Amino acid sequence: MWAFIHKLGSPKWFYRISAKLQPWFWVAAAGLIVTGSLWGLAFAPADYQQGNSFRILYVHVPAAFLAQSIFVSMAIAGLVYMVWKIKVADMAAAVMAPLGAAMTFISLFSGAVWGVPTWGTWWMWDARLTSMLILLFLYLGVIALRGAFTSRDSASRAASVLAMVGVINIPIIKYSVDWWYTLHQPATFTITSRPAMPTEMWLPLLLMVLGFYSFFIALTLMRTRSEILRRESNKRWVRELVEEKQ
Amino acid sequence: MQVSDTAPVASAGVALGEPGGNLMVAITATLKRDLTLMLRRRGEMLNPLVFFALVITLFPIGISPDPELLALIAPGLLWVAALLAALLSLDSLFRSDYDDGSLEQLLLAPQPLAALSLAKVAVHWLLTGLPLALMAPVLGIMLALPAGSYLILALSLALGTASLSLIGAIGAALTVGLAKGGVLLSLLVLPLYIPVLIFGTGAVQAAVFGDGVTAHLAILGALLAGALIFAPWAIAASLRISING
Amino acid sequence: MSLRLHARKLACERDDRWLFQGLDLEVRGGEIVRIEGPNGSGKTTLLKILSGQLAEYEGELFWNDTPMRQAREHFLANLLYLGHAPGVKAGLTPLENLKWYQALSGETGNETARFAALESVGLAGFEDLPAGQLSAGQQRRVALARLELTPRALWVLDEPFTAIDRDGVAALEARLVAHARAGGSVVVTTHHELAASTALRRIQLGQGDNLAGI
Numbered sequence: 103m104w105a106f107i108h109k110l111g112s113p114k115w116f117y118r119i120s121a122k123l124q125p126w127f128w129v130a131a132a133g134l135i136v137t138g139s140l141w142g143l144a145f146a147p148a149d150y151q152q153g154n155s156f157r158i159l160y161v162h163v164p165a166a167f168l169a170q171s172i173f174v175s176m177a178i179a180g181l182v183y184m185v186w187k188i189k190v191a192d193m194a195a196a197v198m199a200p201l202g203a204a205m206t207f208i209s210l211f212s213g214a215v216w217g218v219p220t221w222g223t224w225w226m227w228d229a230r231l232t233s234m235l236i237l238l239f240l241y242l243g244v245i246a247l248r249g250a251f252t253s254r255d256s257a258s259r260a261a262s263v264l265a266m267v268g269v270i271n272i273p274i275i276k277y278s279v280d281w282w283y284t285l286h287q288p289a290t291f292t293i294t295s296r297p298a299m300p301t302e303m304w305l306p307l308l309l310m311v312l313g314f315y316s317f318f319i320a321l322t323l324m325r326t327r328s329e330i331l332r333r334e335s336n337k338r339w340v341r342e343l344v345e346e347k348q
Numbered sequence: 349m350q351v352s353d354t355a356p357v358a359s360a361g362v363a364l365g366e367p368g369g370n371l372m373v374a375i376t377a378t379l380k381r382d383l384t385l386m387l388r389r390r391g392e393m394l395n396p397l398v399f400f401a402l403v404i405t406l407f408p409i410g411i412s413p414d415p416e417l418l419a420l421i422a423p424g425l426l427w428v429a430a431l432l433a434a435l436l437s438l439d440s441l442f443r444s445d446y447d448d449g450s451l452e453q454l455l456l457a458p459q460p461l462a463a464l465s466l467a468k469v470a471v472h473w474l475l476t477g478l479p480l481a482l483m484a485p486v487l488g489i490m491l492a493l494p495a496g497s498y499l500i501l502a503l504s505l506a507l508g509t510a511s512l513s514l515i516g517a518i519g520a521a522l523t524v525g526l527a528k529g530g531v532l533l534s535l536l537v538l539p540l541y542i543p544v545l546i547f548g549t550g551a552v553q554a555a556v557f558g559d560g561v562t563a564h565l566a567i568l569g570a571l572l573a574g575a576l577i578f579a580p581w582a583i584a585a586s587l588r589i590s591i592n593g
Numbered sequence: 594m595s596l597r598l599h600a601r602k603l604a605c606e607r608d609d610r611w612l613f614q615g616l617d618l619e620v621r622g623g624e625i626v627r628i629e630g631p632n633g634s635g636k637t638t639l640l641k642i643l644s645g646q647l648a649e650y651e652g653e654l655f656w657n658d659t660p661m662r663q664a665r666e667h668f669l670a671n672l673l674y675l676g677h678a679p680g681v682k683a684g685l686t687p688l689e690n691l692k693w694y695q696a697l698s699g700e701t702g703n704e705t706a707r708f709a710a711l712e713s714v715g716l717a718g719f720e721d722l723p724a725g726q727l728s729a730g731q732q733r734r735v736a737l738a739r740l741e742l743t744p745r746a747l748w749v750l751d752e753p754f755t756a757i758d759r760d761g762v763a764a765l766e767a768r769l770v771a772h773a774r775a776g777g778s779v780v781v782t783t784h785h786e787l788a789a790s791t792a793l794r795r796i797q798l799g800q801g802d803n804l805a806g807i
Contacts, residue, residue: 184585187649239539246535250526254608255649259589260522264536267518267582271540274571278543285550336609362622362746362777364596364657367670369699377696385684449678455646457697458669464697592647 111188113330114339120323127320134313142306149303155219158212160307164314165209166230169237170272172202172318176244177269180262190326192258193333195265196248197325201318203241210234229283233276240268254333367458374459375467382471385444392440396476397483400433404487415492422491423552426501427508427545429487430480434509435541437476438516439533441468442524442587451524455591462580465587469517469579477509497555500565504551507568508544514572514579515540521586544571596622596657596671596746596778598643603652605638612638613798616652622746623792625769625779630798636782637677637751639798643780644674644749670698673745675753679736683725687711687735690724694739702742710741715761729756737765746777754785 142160149156179195182188213231214224225231244264251257299307334340386393407425408418418425445451454464484505485498493501519537523529551564599619605612612635620626620643628636641647642654645661645668656664681690688707695702711720714734724732733756740748748769754762766787769779773792787793 236539236542239535243536243539246532247522250523250529250532253592256525256589256592260586263518263582263586263589264522267540267578270578271543274543274574275539278546282546282550333609362596362744362772362775364667364746365670365744367666369670371699373696373699373701377693381682381685381689381693384689385682388684444682447678448682449676449680450682452646452674452676452678453680453694453697456644456669456672456674458666459697459699588646588648592641592649 111186111190113190113193113334113337116190117327117330120327124320124323124327127316127323131313131316131320134309134316138306138309138313142310146303146306147300152220155216158216160310162209162212162216163307164311165205165212166234167311168314168318169202169206169209169234171315172198172205173237173240173265173272174269176202177262177265180265183258184262184266189333190330192262193329194322194326195262196258197329198322199241199245199248199261201321201325203238203245205318206234206238206241210238227283229280232283233279236275236279237272240272244268369458371459371463374457375463378454378464378467379471382468383474386471386475393475393479396433396437397479399436400429400480400483401487403429403432404490408491419492419494419556422488422493423497423501423549423556425491426484426488426493427505427549427552430484430505430509431512431541431545433480434476434512435516435534435537437472438513438520438537439523439530441472441517441520442590443520443529446524446590451587452591455587461584461587465517465521465583466576466580469513469583472517473510473513477513478506480509481505493552494556496558497552500555500561501552504548504561504565504568507565507572508548511544511568511572511575512541514575514583515544518579518582518586521583521590523590524587525590544568547571596620596776597655598657598747598778598780599655600643601653601655603639603642603650603654605635605642605647605650607638616796616798618796620747620778620780622776622778623773624794625773625781625787625790625792626794626796627787628780628782628796628798634798636798640674640749640751640780640782644672645669646674668747671746672749673739673743673747674749674751675736675739676751677755679732681724681732681735683723685724686721687716687724687727687738688720690735691738691742695742698743706742707738710738711735713741714738715764730758730761733757734761740768740772748772748777748779748781750779750781750783752783753781754783 139160143157146157148154176195176198179191179198182191183195210231213228213234217224217226217228217231244261247264248257248261251260331340404425407421411417411421442451445454455461457464481502484501488498488501516533516537519533519540520529522536523533526532547564547567551561551568554561554564597619599617601617603616603618604614616639618626628639630636638647642650645665648662654661656668659667661668681687682693685693688704688711691707691710692702695707708717708720711717714737716731716734716738719727719731724735727735733753737753737757753765757765762785766785769781769787770790770792772779773790781787
């Protein structure tokens with residue numbers, strides 16, 4: 103087990119293995135997202151209340167799922183880096199942060215667009231949207247902190263600590279915002295919590311969620327690989343690799 | 349053992365010591381040291397309080413002097429302004445220690461760093477959070493805050509600012525090695541302040557409406573307990589990172 | 594009980610640059626070890642590793658044959674480190690500064706000892722002045738007073754001679770030798786040439802082994 107973890111921790115090994123894994127996730131992502139969006143946008147029945155505007159859920163929900171999962175993955179990667187000093191974990195955490203921030207932004211933006219037909223306004227201080235906005239700030243904090251250090255080692259460790267502190271706080275923030283919202287706006291219509299959705303509506307959603315996750319994994323692998331090359335550019339194996347390609 | 353004549357002080361043989369020593373001695377000395385330092389710079393100590401009063405003055409001017417309207421938003425205003433005032437003084441929490449090298453020495457003390465940093469945070473709360481909480485009722489009067497909620501306002505602020513100091517100290521520790529850490533510190537810390545803000549204003553609003561406030565205060569207490577358990581470790585880890593930045 | 598700090602194959606990488614690699618080093622009781630090397634060769638970093646501040650290094654570090662990570666508490670109880678910055682609070686008097694340092698090791702100490710320590714570094718009469726009003730050299734002397742006040746076996750001193758006048762330098766150098774003679778040890782970086790002594794050893798950093806790559 104230990105040997106395996108440290109082997110996985112070697113950038114060189116990770117670079118090789120991720121090259122093999124990466125195409126599968128790209129294929130899965132493309133397949134799932136194309137099928138899911140065609141099904142969801144063209145074939146799933148329109149909502150009895152919201153008509154066709156509900157279809158934005160096929161982007162909004164996967165993006166929101168991913169936004170939260172990426173923060174958790176980032177914190178786990180940070181923990182792995184801090185405890186076992188595995189550099190690849192930190193490289194992954196570094197590339198995940200902007201991706202997570204982008205997903206959070208997408209979910210916020212799609213939520214706002216969705217707000218126009220449902221609430222008649224671009225922004226409501228809805229519990230979920232508010233939590234998402236705070237999550238976006240948390241992401242921006244991690245990214246800014248990483249960028250503020252001149253020493254990359256210190257930047258990595260600081261960002262790891264902040265991600266871990268953030269991940270402990272996310273559930274607390276989420277519950278307190280939910281509580282705050284119910285206090286101020288009792289029983290209004292929230293976008294995503296709704297009575298049981300018919301199968302032909304949630305199946306494409308499931309495909310989209312899985313597709314977004316595959317996309318995230320593929321993109322993280324790809325970007326971690328280039329981060330490895332960038333950070334290890336003076337290591338012998340990278341130089342040999344470059345010479346081979348030339 | 350032979351000792352050189354030129355030695356300024358003749359030392360006996362050097363023996364290895366055992367770890368030990370009284371942790372309480374170290375903690376009380378750190379408390380006392382920080383208190384002394386802060387009390388010698390009273391002007392700096394007053395700044396957050398003046399800031400608090402100033403921000404509160406801005407709202408009636410910016411919104412409306414109508415007491416009914418002000419009373420409605422007073423709990424939130426008071427809490428947000430107090431939170432910002434507490435934030436203002438955070439950057440200096442570790443900075444002077446970092447600049448003059450005593451932070452390094454603190455890290456090398458044969459005592460747990462988490463406990464020592466907790467002492468520093470306690471002083472920060474004692475000299476910012478607590479005064480802010482005591483001052484808030486006065487500003488509450490100026491915002492026409494309904495009677496009967498003043499005690500809860502002070503109490504919720506006293507409880508809440510303790511959590512704010514603890515959480516904020518993590519950010520201060522992370523940014524102490526950076527030349528321009530101030531704005532970044534706010535960016536890191538403010539999102540984490542939101543739960544405290546929600547239950548803090550919640551308590552005051554409940555008091556205004558005459559609802560029970562125990563639940564709110566209990567949650568504020570729970571948040572504080574959580575912060576007390578986790579924050580010192582995060583502060584210690586962050587300081588170790590910053591000292592080598 | 595004798596003192597032994599030794600490192601095997603110590604290497605430190607900061608941001609993909611090897612400051613030093615494969616460094617073997619041993620510090621025993623009665624020795625003064627001077628770390629030498631040009632600017633940027635990692636002297637301060639090495640001192641930070643040897644004083645247990647920096648845990649990010651490769652290789653092994655032992656305190657009395659116990660790995661440092663396990664012996665940390667015992668090690669810190671025997672270490673006195675003085676860094677680039679003197680660690681003297683400008684808002685406190687020299688006496689108050691020393692009092693806090695004593696308390697950090699968990700001792701209340703006594704006022705007479707603190708007066709004596711300040712006197713030994715030539716600060717008699719300055720005990721109750723805010724340290725901010727002292728000169729840089731005097732502030733450094735306040736820090737050096739800790740050498741007298743807190744008996745620790747291992748001294749790790751980063752450029753201790755900075756800002757000190759000639760008499761002070763001579764006294765400090767004599768103090769280092771006396772500490773070594775008494776069985777303690779000193780690890781020091783300095784640009785000041787130390788007088789040759791039987792206790793003195795030199796370790797050179799930055800001699801071509803800072804190549805990148807494995």
